Amino acid sequence: NAGVTQTPKFQVLKTGQSMTLQCAQDMNHNSMYWYRQDPGMGLRLIYYSASEGTTDKGEVPNGYNVSRLNKREFSLRLESAAPSQTSVYFCASDRSNQPQHFGDGTRLSIL
Amino acid sequence: AQKITQTQPGMFVQEKEAVTLDCTYDTSDQSYGLFWYKQPSSGEMIFLIYQGSYDEQNATEGRYSLNFQKARKSANLVISASQLGDSAMYFCAMKKWTNFGNEKLTFGTGTRLTIIP
Secondary structure, X not given: OOOEEEEOOEEEEOOXXXXXXXXXXXXXXXXXXXXXXXXXXXXXXXXXXXXXXXXXXOOOOOOEEEEEOOOOEEEEEEOOOOHHHOEEEEEEEEOXXXXXXXXXXXXXXXX | OOEEEOOOOEEEEEOOOOEEEOOEXXXXXXXXXXXXXXXXXXXXXXXXXXXXXXXXXXXXEOOEEEEEEOOOOEEEEEEOOOOHHHOEEEEEEXXXXXXXXXXXXXXXXXXXXXXXX
């Protein structure tokens, strides 16, 4: 029972570098989400995908892009990393009217 | 728009005592779900319990129960017989229920619970 799998778990980048965070779920969920969590704060939604082939902006989309590759996979890309994007990133998935299930998070530091 | 308010930034509770974590919400939707998540120091988000707005009975999952008072718009988490392993951050969240597509989860700011031996 893998649930939601995120890779990598940790990453350090230099300002201006790019990278892609990967997320995959094996629960046949329609919807997938990317959040960021800054120290001492709750989760803020970056982007979400209600179903395969669709993506929508959340609360804090600037500086990010996403791709819903198929029903299982939803990736988050930082094109030009900035120190303000240092955070813990969570991927989640669910189906309609059911709880969201989260991955273990990616701890990203940008120097 | 939906809003979740958790007014207790931190709580200290003696081991084996029961603890109530407060959560109030604001929404104009008639159909919605309320959720509680636990985030231990290791960082993962663990789903604990949820309640649908039309559920007549309060949800229970082992030592966790959700005290749902719809008229007051509150959805407090009750943990019975607290254990040291309950020390964590707890988030209340809500989501509109729909017949199609999906809706976003709105989180509160969390309550840090510390269980004292």
